[in-house]
Amino acid sequence: MKITAVLGCEAHFQGYTFDELMLTSDELAKRVFRKKTVSGREIKASLPRNTLLKPGDVLLAEARCAVVVRVIPEWVLVIRPTSFAQIAEVGHQLGNRHMPIQIEENEIVVAYHPLLETLFQGMDIACERVLRTLERPFLHIFAPHMH
Structure with a gap:
């Protein structure tokens, strides 16, 4: 699935289940990347310039399931x-x-x-x-x- 914007934070997606996209802290600054979520969904991101992702950002929401950013310790x-x-x-x-x-x-x-x-x-x-x-x-x- 191609992602072109951050949809909001996970608090705005009450009642959704979350599929976690595990990123390193360095990857929070990448605007173009390809990565799989914990459940195996492939994400292709092409975000606007100067986008810095944050833990809890939602990148995709469909069928009451949202892809949410998590950071690896x-x-x-x-x-x-x-x-x-x-x-x-x-x-x-x-x-x-x-x-x-x-x-x-x-x-x-x-x-x-x-x-x-x-x-x-x-x-x-x-x-x-x-x-x-x-x-x-x-x-x-x-x-x-x-x-």
């Missing part, structure tokens, strides 16, 4: 700096590596990499590897630059 590194100096150091280290981040209350979240974990542990900056379902993708911004 993934390993991330959760960093919890406790001072301005630590915040600045984390920003410096992640920025030099061009790592996309997400900020959640008192946490900085990045895709898990064991070398980052070792780096921050060696700097006595609290961090831990966590299995988390992300609500949005890590967005990469590509711009030419020089060091």
